[in-house]
Amino acid sequence: MSDHAIHSASKSLTIHAALPWLVGAGVYVLLLTLGPQLLNDPDTYSHIAVGRWIISHGAVPDRDPFSFSMHGAPWITFEWLSQIVYAAMYALSGWAGVVALAAAAIALALGLLTRFLLRELAPTPTLLMVLAAIVLLSPHLLARPHVLTLPIMVTWAAALVRSMDRRTTPPPYWALPLLVLWANLHGSVVLALGLIGPAVLEALIDEKRSEWPRVLLRWLPFTCLAVAASCLTPYGPAPLLVPLKTLGLGEALMLIAEWRPQDFGHFNNFEFLLLAGILALSRGVTLPVVRALVVLGLLHFALAQVRNADLLALLAPLYLAAPLARQFGTQAEDNAGGSARGVTLMALSVMVVATALAQVRDIRPASRNTPEAAVASAGLAKARAVFNDYSFGGYLIFSGIPTFIDGRGELFGGQFIVRQNSAVSLADLGDFLKLLDQYKLDATLLQPNTPAVALLDRLPDWRRVYSDEVAVVHKRRDLPKN
Structure with a gap:
């Protein structure tokens, strides 16, 4: 050769x-x-939160511990x-x-x-x-x-x-x-x-x-x-x-x-x-x-x-x-x-x-999925039931706040996801008003361009308490009585 x-x-x-x-x-x-x-992706927040839960409990969950709408459901x-x-x-x-x-x-x-x-x-x-x-x-x-x-x-x-x-x-x-x-x-x-x-x-x-x-x-x-x-x-x-x-x-x-x-x-x-x-x-x-x-x-x-x-x-x-x-x-x-x-x-x-x-850089998740200021300023950690946009579910789990909905589609099911979307988009105005009372919601956390925000501004039982380019928070003036 x-x-x-x-x-x-x-x-x-x-x-x-x-x-x-x-x-x-x-x-x-x-x-x-x-x-x-x-x-x-907003789910990065929730994956870390679930991992922390597993580590702290020394077990994997078999029922939902993170939402209030499906709390205790098999998951x-x-x-x-x-x-x-x-x-x-x-x-x-x-x-x-x-x-x-x-x-x-x-x-x-x-x-x-x-x-x-x-x-x-x-x-x-x-x-x-x-x-x-x-x-x-x-x-x-x-x-x-x-x-x-x-x-x-x-x-x-x-x-x-x-x-x-x-x-x-x-x-x-x-x-x-x-x-x-x-x-x-x-x-x-x-x-x-x-x-x-x-x-x-x-x-x-x-x-x-x-x-x-x-x-x-x-x-x-x-x-x-x-x-x-x-x-x-x-x-x-x-x-x-x-x-x-x-x-x-x-x-x-x-x-x-x-x-x-x-x-x-x-x-x-x-x-x-x-x-x-x-x-x-x-x-x-x-x-x-x-x-x-x-x-x-x-x-x-x-x-x-x-x-x-x-x-x-x-x-x-x-x-x-x-x-x-x-x-x-x-x-x-x-x-x-x-x-x-x-x-x-x-x-x-x-x-x-x-x-x-990379360790010295200030790296953070996308601001559009991080309603940090809204949650802190409006005191949502003390709220009993927060109606949230789908994309905010991950951050709420990460923050220890029970969600109405989040990225776990296999838990909530197709019908629930469609209903939530129809409600916030006001495709079904009556059902949105029904949801507010059905789940005894006392706060909402929605994106500014969500149609339901404009309606909440006009409802006499609700008042806007915080808004920025990421999220808008409304709180109920008086909870409905049973």
């Missing part, structure tokens, strides 16, 4: 070893720079482990620590995605796929439990895809402990079980019918163990049903931004990438039938609910990598590894310095 060939091979191996670290470090630093944007926190981790990080280093934790999980997921794609693809197509994944992920990059599961999801899916690519490889039993962790971090573990299906189906298609019993027997023990691992939670198998309860909210899902369908009313990143994918298909990209079905399924989920763009971003590249490598000849060395200690150390050093700098 010539010196030039040896140098080229060494360089290729170094790139393959260094690129995941560079991607991970770059994403981590970028997210720390954009820190406050990771705190744009499980299927994200209990994530909530403990967030609460501990908040206690340790405040909001900067919460941002660093979420950023690290996201960066790890994208670094792992890069590493797994490099098994099949050259660096350039790998980076293009990772860049597309970042763009798709960007609207939902928030300090919430789901981001802690992203590295696990990528690793689990990559293990299954590896078994599909290497057709004689047994199921990845080594990955089963990941499901125990996933099941306790987030209720989306049911997705992990669903991803076993394509692996089994492709294995059946690749074999003669006479071999199907052998294939099924090979995958059956693995599937049973996967289901068992997913049930190892304080609540047993109950968290597996939570996604079904959420999807069962019906029309209420249209009122929650992350559960709405994609909006094609204006050109956006999702539409750009969708059109780019259609263009790629027009240039002769073909996929095995199972891989095509998986990608179509992920695309359907992403179109149906905005939040599911995460799945398309991180899973579709894994299923596409090997077929694209075979079709276009961009396949990488299967044993590409190499040494890039200098780059690795540099990436780690940059991440440590960025973390230290």
Whole structure:
């Protein structure tokens, strides 16, 4: 082998070893720079509060302790482990620590995605796929439990895809402990079980019918163990049903931004990438039938609910990598590894310095979800029953004030969410007035542009006691008598 060939091979191996670290470090630093944007969701407040509750009580709740409208109703926190981790990080280093934790999980997921794609693809197509994944992920990059599961999801899916690519490889039993962790971090573990299906189906298609019993027997023990691992939670198998309860909210899902369908009313990143994918298909990209079905399924989920763009971003590249490598000849060395200690150390050093700098920044959640001044000035901590806007529920739980409604849709149910929205928007004026008396409300905490604010200003039994650009507080002059 010539010196030039040896140098080229060494360089290729170094790139393959260094690129995941560079991607991970770059994403981590970028997210720390954009820190406050990771705190744009009101539920971050409530996740920390629930974590504190679990730590202080030494148990997970099985009934609602945080609202007055549903107080004592059956409820499980299927994200209990994530909530403990967030609460501990908040206690340790405040909001900067919460941002660093979420950023690290996201960066790890994208670094792992890069590493797994490099098994099949050259660096350039790998980076293009990772860049597309970042763009798709960007609207939902928030300090919430789901981001802690992203590295696990990528690793689990990559293990299954590896078994599909290497057709004689047994199921990845080594990955089963990941499901125990996933099941306790987030209720989306049911997705992990669903991803076993394509692996089994492709294995059946690749074999003669006479071999199907052998294939099924090979995958059956693995599937049973996967289901068992997913049930190892304080609540047993109950968290597996939570996604079904959420999807069962019906029309209420249209009122929650992350559960709405994609909006094609204006050109956006999702539409750009969708059109780019259609263009790629027009240039002769073909996929095995199972891989095509998986990608179509992920695309359907992403179109149906905005939040599911995460799945398309991180899973579709894994299923596409090997077929694209075979079709276009961009396949990488299967044993590409190499040494890039200098780059690795540099990436780690940059991440440590960025973390230290982030700790001295004044990072706080979005003000629109933080009615701190309104709660303090109006003395809402002493109020018996506060009728609040949906987006203020997280802060009220964080502040120890029982909520009328908050982000736990599986607790309140679709009918209750729709009723609350119709009331505050005055779509049902009579029901709004009925709610005020039915729940014996003595205060309201609403956004300034909420239609109900103008009505409360005119009701003789209510008076405005506080207002700013974030929230308006009304209090009842005299509580209704029983």
